[in-house]
Amino acid sequence: xxxxxxxxxxxxxxxxxxxxxxxxxxxxxxxxxxxxxxxxxxxxxxxxxxxxxxxxxxxxxxxxxxxxxxxxxxxxxxxxxxxxxxxxxxxxxxxxxxxxxxxxxxxxxxxxxxxxxxxxxxxxxxxxxxxxxxxxxxxxxxxxxxxxxxxxxxxxxxxxxxxxxxxxxxxxxxxxxxxxxxxxxxxxxxxxxxxxxxxxxxxxxxxxxxxxxxxxxxxxxxxxxxxxxxxxxxxxxxxxxxxxxxxxxxxxxxxxxxxxxxxxxxxxxxxxxxxxxxxxxxxxxxxxxxxxxxxxxxxxxxxxxxxxxxxxxxxxxxxxxxxxxxxxxxxxxxxxxxxxxxxxxxxxxxxxxxxxxxxxxxxxxxxxxxxxxxxxxxxxxxxxxxxxxxxxxxxxxxxxxxxxxxxxxxxxxxxxxxxxxxxxxxxxxxxxxxxxxxxxxxxxxxxxxx
Numbered sequence: 001x002x003x004x005x006x007x008x009x010x011x012x013x014x015x016x017x018x019x020x021x022x023x024x025x026x027x028x029x030x031x032x033x034x035x036x037x038x039x040x041x042x043x044x045x046x047x048x049x050x051x052x053x054x055x056x057x058x059x060x061x062x063x064x065x066x067x068x069x070x071x072x073x074x075x076x077x078x079x080x081x082x083x084x085x086x087x088x089x090x091x092x093x094x095x096x097x098x099x100x101x102x103x104x105x106x107x108x109x110x111x112x113x114x115x116x117x118x119x120x121x122x123x124x125x126x127x128x129x130x131x132x133x134x135x136x137x138x139x140x141x142x143x144x145x146x147x148x149x150x151x152x153x154x155x156x157x158x159x160x161x162x163x164x165x166x167x168x169x170x171x172x173x174x175x176x177x178x179x180x181x182x183x184x185x186x187x188x189x190x191x192x193x194x195x196x197x198x199x200x201x202x203x204x205x206x207x208x209x210x211x212x213x214x215x216x217x218x219x220x221x222x223x224x225x226x227x228x229x230x231x232x233x234x235x236x237x238x239x240x241x242x243x244x245x246x247x248x249x250x251x252x253x254x255x256x257x258x259x260x261x262x263x264x265x266x267x268x269x270x271x272x273x274x275x276x277x278x279x280x281x282x283x284x285x286x287x288x289x290x291x292x293x294x295x296x297x298x299x300x301x302x303x304x305x306x307x308x309x310x311x312x313x314x315x316x317x318x319x320x321x322x323x324x325x326x327x328x329x330x331x332x333x334x335x336x337x338x339x340x341x342x343x344x345x346x347x348x349x350x351x352x353x354x355x356x357x358x359x360x361x362x363x364x365x366x367x368x369x370x371x372x373x374x375x376x377x378x379x380x381x382x383x384x385x386x387x388x389x390x391x392x393x394x395x396x397x398x399x400x401x402x403x404x405x406x407x408x409x410x411x412x413x414x415x416x417x418x419x420x421x422x423x424x425x426x427x428x429x430x431x432x433x434x435x436x437x438x439x440x441x442x443x444x445x446x447x448x449x450x
Contacts, residue, residue, distance in 0.1 A: 008127040008149055009107045016071055017100035018079040029083040029094040032196040033203055033349050034305045035165055036091055040139030042161035043172055046128045047385045047392040050112060051154030061389050063150045069388065070148055071103055073183035081175055081192055087141040088165055092202060101144035104130050112155030116394060120226040125398050129159040138163045170289050171303040173379040183387040196304030200349050224424040227443040229255050231417045237442055241321045249325050252375045252411060255419045257324035259409055260284045260371055262439055266432045267369050268317060283313045283362055283370040286328060293336055294343035308355050310335055311362055371407040382415055
């Protein structure tokens, strides 16, 4: 596939509105204070489905029937997730006016199998989404956008964009699970709760954040590449990491630790074009869902932005994997012990502001070298998105840099229990990273499990 070749052709667009009108008492939905200072960007996910040959003669699974089923079930789902069909006003509230969500139908000129064989092509993957991450309309309307792309073989890709002003990754998974259950005609197990503003009241609190002048250090030409850690390799990596300090390490912990350790080694390499100061503080961030970390815990179905970022620092030039995992756990434990109860009090927002302010200061320092990590391995992306024609063959949340972060890593599940890592870094650094012996030992580009 040529890097810039247009493979997806837009066929039609229509607006899907809720199946029933939003009641008058729900017409105005207040954004929480965290929602207010969240970026006006789209969170994105795309699900790829292989056409089952056994269903070739079943009209219920034809491309046309699938599209109608998606639209009808989306309409019903929007009635429950009513703010998603509304319009954001002045970064303060959502006018739940049932304006609806655009649904795009498109065609991929080729086979799904051909695409999957080269699925690390960022330019092609981006065509399966109905909007770019940094789209101005994410701050107003539409809040939700959907694109259904059909392949010549009958395969299907369902791309979804949801404004980050209203929801985080957990919220998106709640929405997708509800939509899939509706599509299959199942009783609703998911009951969304739109009440984040009662936990984090709106206001102008975000003005308290003071960004250092150097935040957003200029990066060179960035490259995004995918690395796959197969299930068997993760077992080997866990065995390498486990010791008396780190018992039963998770797959996310060991993959994160390995990637960060290699990035530190790359930063210190004399072959780098970008020079790192001799005295350097290395840091990595973990994105954490605060619903379960609060005391008492918040409902898992609470829709909104309920995440924080936990920075972990080290001054070690060559940390051991066990050191890194131990630091991850210490950061999470300390957050729970020191701040968990505060998340349910009057100063709840201050907890988030303190963390964000600390991260901004780290990003702004000249003696730091950091990596932003995001893990989506707990959201069961493959299990929740069966619309009636089977679980997806592949799921992707294409991470693209926003210019303010030099190094970005997004972790996702593979279908067979492995981990897929999308790594963004400077081109010069990537040339060293991808040749590192430990990466070559544990990571592959083997797609044979599909």
